[in-house]
Amino acid sequence: MSFMSVAKRCVPRPLRPPLKKCLDLLRGKTGYRSRIETELQSFEDANVQDLPAIAHYWSNKHLRPILEPFGFTDSIQCFRLYMSRLCRENPQTRLSFLSVGSGTCASEINIAEWFRENSIENYVFECADINPGLLEKGRKSAEEKNLSKHFVFKPFDVNRWRIEREYHAVVAFQSLHHFVELEVLFDKIHRALHPDGYFMADDMIGRNGHQRWPEALKFVHELWRELPETYTYNHTLKRFEKMYENFDCSTSGFEGIRAQDILPLLVKQFHFDFFFAFANIVDVFVDRTFGPNFDPRKEWDRDFIDRVHALDVAEIESGRVKPTHMMAVMTKRQVEQTKMHKRLSPQFCIRML
Numbered sequence: 001m002s003f004m005s006v007a008k009r010c011v012p013r014p015l016r017p018p019l020k021k022c023l024d025l026l027r028g029k030t031g032y033r034s035r036i037e038t039e040l041q042s043f044e045d046a047n048v049q050d051l052p053a054i055a056h057y058w059s060n061k062h063l064r065p066i067l068e069p070f071g072f073t074d075s076i077q078c079f080r081l082y083m084s085r086l087c088r089e090n091p092q093t094r095l096s097f098l099s100v101g102s103g104t105c106a107s108e109i110n111i112a113e114w115f116r117e118n119s120i121e122n123y124v125f126e127c128a129d130i131n132p133g134l135l136e137k138g139r140k141s142a143e144e145k146n147l148s149k150h151f152v153f154k155p156f157d158v159n160r161w162r163i164e165r166e167y168h169a170v171v172a173f174q175s176l177h178h179f180v181e182l183e184v185l186f187d188k189i190h191r192a193l194h195p196d197g198y199f200m201a202d203d204m205i206g207r208n209g210h211q212r213w214p215e216a217l218k219f220v221h222e223l224w225r226e227l228p229e230t231y232t233y234n235h236t237l238k239r240f241e242k243m244y245e246n247f248d249c250s251t252s253g254f255e256g257i258r259a260q261d262i263l264p265l266l267v268k269q270f271h272f273d274f275f276f277a278f279a280n281i282v283d284v285f286v287d288r289t290f291g292p293n294f295d296p297r298k299e300w301d302r303d304f305i306d307r308v309h310a311l312d313v314a315e316i317e318s319g320r321v322k323p324t325h326m327m328a329v330m331t332k333r334q335v336e337q338t339k340m341h342k343r344l345s346p347q348f349c350i351r352m353l
Contacts, residue, residue: 052291075202101175102127105138128156206324209248270330277323
């Protein structure tokens with residue numbers, strides 16, 4: 001007989017339900033703390049900004065031409081376009097920008113450097129992150145680039161976040177898929193956002209833990225059979241995979257913990273001025289896990305990625321497969337018309353569970 005069975009018999013029956021709740025709460029808190037430690041450790045030494053060369057080949061060939069007509073080619077250019085417009089429309093006001101889950105603040109500093117080159121000075125970036133070590137790296141980087149007067153660095157816990165000011169812009173670069181309390185976060189962002197402000201996000205919106213849904217997984221497995229063994233090495237888990245494993249990245253940390261809930265919740269809370277959703281099947285072959293196996297200098301590699309991308313586009317535009325990435329610029333107010341690619345509206349890109 002186990003210790004827990006003996007202990008249970010020793011506890012009076014009326015006290016068992018409240019005791020069970022206490023134990024469950026304790027286990028939950030312990031699990032949460034463990035996830036926090038895993039999350040902090042995973043970002044401590046790795047440069048999470050790095051992408052394999054094949055990802056740049058794919059994005060430059062297939063995504064860039066779609067975005068160029070909108071006036072930008074990536075999320076940083078997109079967000080700074082909106083933010084610079086706000087600064088120029090309010091020249092006498094020092095605008096407050098908030099970055100949620102800013103990490104080392106590389107994207108924010110990139111924007112600040114562009115602002116300086118274009119004589120934009122009337123702003124301050126508040127960079128918020130749960131990891132103080134990453135914030136310190138951001139502080140040092142801003143200092144080295146003589147941008148300190150435009151930055152404030154603050155530890156961030158969404159449940160303890162007390163809104164102290166309005167923000168003309170709130171940005172989130174690949175951070176939303178790390179949050180458990182999305183409802184709380186989006187509600188607070190909505191309340192903190194200036195009536196004419198923008199909430200801008202570049203993030204993952206696929207299945208939790210960055211898994212593939214069954215309708216996409218079947219294609220991945222078919223394509224996997226074409227790969228030479230050297231292309232099946234998992235650079236994250238340090239192993240070869242004879243068949244692609246639909247690994248759940250959220251089991252130990254917060255990676256993609258509620259990714260599939262992001263878009264449905266945003267649609268309920270905000271209006272979209274700009275929306276671009278893309279990629280699903282191809283994601284597996286260009287990401288940090290398997291992407292380093294592909295070399296854009298090799299014709300076979302390029303042809304394979306081009307073919308997978310074409311399959312992705314056909315399945316996504318048909319609605320049979322839903323995209324796993326999004327770039328979005330949102331407002332509190334109704335917009336006349338959302339700028340988007342073809343029929344891929346926020347509502348269309350939601351997968352009905």
